[in-house]
Amino acid sequence: xxxxxxxxxxxxxxxxxxxxxxxxxxxxxxxxxxxxxxxxxxxxxxxxxxxxxxxxxxxxxxxxxxxxxxxxxxxxxxxxxxxxxxxxxxxxxxxxxxxxxxxxxxxxxxxxxxxxxxxxxxxxxxxxxxxxxxxxxxxxxxxxxxxxxxxxxxxxxxxxxxxxxxxxxxxxxxxxxxxxxxxxxxxxxxxxxxxxxxxxxxxxxxxxxxxxxxxxx
Amino acid sequence: xxxxxxxxxxxxxxxxxxxxxxxxxxxxxxxxxxxxxxxxxxxxxxxxxxxxxxxxxxxxxxxxxxxxxxxxxxxxxxxxxxxxxxxxxxxxxxxxxxxxxxxxxxxxxxxxxxxxxxxxxxxxxxxxxxxxxxxxxxxxxxxxxxxxxxxxxxxxxxxxxxxxxxxxxxxxxxxxxxxxxxxxxxxxxxxxxxxxxxxxxxxxxxxxxxxxxxxxxxxxxx
Numbered sequence: 108x109x110x111x112x113x114x115x116x117x118x119x120x121x122x123x124x125x126x127x128x129x130x131x132x133x134x135x136x137x138x139x140x141x142x143x144x145x146x147x148x149x150x151x152x153x154x155x156x157x158x159x160x161x162x163x164x165x166x167x168x169x170x171x172x173x174x175x176x177x178x179x180x181x182x183x184x185x186x187x188x189x190x191x192x193x194x195x196x197x198x199x200x201x202x203x204x205x206x207x208x209x210x211x212x213x214x215x216x217x218x219x220x221x222x223x224x225x226x227x228x229x230x231x232x233x234x235x236x237x238x239x240x241x242x243x244x245x246x247x248x249x250x251x252x253x254x255x256x257x258x259x260x261x262x263x264x265x266x267x268x269x270x271x272x273x274x275x276x277x278x279x280x281x282x283x284x285x286x287x288x289x290x291x292x293x294x295x296x297x298x299x300x301x302x303x304x305x306x307x308x309x310x311x312x313x314x315x316x317x318x319x320x321x322x323x324x
Numbered sequence: 325x326x327x328x329x330x331x332x333x334x335x336x337x338x339x340x341x342x343x344x345x346x347x348x349x350x351x352x353x354x355x356x357x358x359x360x361x362x363x364x365x366x367x368x369x370x371x372x373x374x375x376x377x378x379x380x381x382x383x384x385x386x387x388x389x390x391x392x393x394x395x396x397x398x399x400x401x402x403x404x405x406x407x408x409x410x411x412x413x414x415x416x417x418x419x420x421x422x423x424x425x426x427x428x429x430x431x432x433x434x435x436x437x438x439x440x441x442x443x444x445x446x447x448x449x450x451x452x453x454x455x456x457x458x459x460x461x462x463x464x465x466x467x468x469x470x471x472x473x474x475x476x477x478x479x480x481x482x483x484x485x486x487x488x489x490x491x492x493x494x495x496x497x498x499x500x501x502x503x504x505x506x507x508x509x510x511x512x513x514x515x516x517x518x519x520x521x522x523x524x525x526x527x528x529x530x531x532x533x534x535x536x537x538x539x540x541x542x543x544x545x546x
Contacts, residue, residue, distance in 0.1 A: 198342060
């Protein structure tokens with residue numbers, strides 16, 4: 108694995124006439140966990156989508172896991188990125204087990220990992236429940252099970268702590284520790300500073316689409 | 325990471341499982357298709373000879389119109405988060421296309437098979453050449469499945485589902501023509517090979533177009 112997981116140089120993103128990110132410079136090294144804070148609309152989610160190669164920057168250059176953001180090589184590293192966004196990426200009419208098995212099979216992992224992963228995130232008893240019938244916290248846990256199966260090198264968590272009880276929040280720490288121990292890295296977006304800062308090696312603040320210095324409140 | 329066919333199979337399996345749970349096709353689209361077949365005789369009159377003449381054409385028209393709805397069913401359309409999920413699992417967009425088209429084709433096949441007896445009962449089109457019909461039904465289902473899946477992907481990439489009918493209408497004409505002309509050819513003893521060949525060609529062209537455009541359409545939809 109490359110030592111520098113994320114290397115963004117002057118990244119800008121515009122949606123129509125509106126600048127979302129402006130000349131953003133950020134690096135994430137192997138084994139490093141970055142915390143991202145910022146007000147609503149400061150560009151945190153957009154930044155995570157750019158790093159996940161799901162959104163192309165309109166200016167600047169960047170590399171993620173060795174692949175340039177504008178090269179076709181980015182398609183080959185996507186499976187090494189794990190993103191948990193605001194909205195749970197689950198199929199509402201499939202059970203938690205079916206959702207997780209779907210992921211496991213697509214990721215080339217064995218079905219045997221499904222039960223273990225659901226057990227690990229505390230969903231063994233709810234595995235037959237459809238995702239649509241589950242609480243937000245349970246859906247989040249199911250997404251954590253996905254990361255336990257796919258074992259990404261770069262984990263991107265957007266407000267992963269939101270709405271989680273203490274035990275579920277511990278799972279975030281477990282996942283972050285896991286990716287760090289594999290030599291990967293993580294970027295965490297959170298408004299819950301007290302939960303996020305202990306996990307992060309450094310915290311940066313986004314202000315109007317640019318990196319600013321964060322001072323702990 | 326899994327291979328192309330495993331990916332396609334899993335996507336198709338997921339789509340079909342979702343359809344079984346939501347019942348969009350079996351509980352809504354198929355009954356409406358049957359109702360449409362029943363309404364036509366009320367509109368044009370119940371003269372047996374007339375109904376016999378228009379029977380196969382009406383059947384294929386209903387299959388085409390409602391078939392596109394099957395292809396565009398909500399349960400088969402991924403939301404942005406699910407699209408992102410599949411991308412970040414490294415799923416080949418062509419495998420996604422193949423899986424979705426495969427699931428849609430199976431649903432269309434079921435649609436055709438359920439509506440077939442309804443058309444026979446109402447119109448008595450006196451079909452002949454059942455072996456050819458047995459080949460025609462899946463060929464049409466494949467064509468419409470591919471066409472609907474491709475149209476949905478194009479519409480998603482330009483964020484306008486309203487354009488789907490404009491995309492589907494011209495491309496579905498050869499399929500509709502080939503299907504109805506094959507039935508007529510069988511009934512009146514005319515040659516049908518040209519029409520069957522047209523269907524096979526359309527299916528192949530749509531499959532190639534869908535596979536080749538899968539990646540660009542996926543990236544354009546972001």
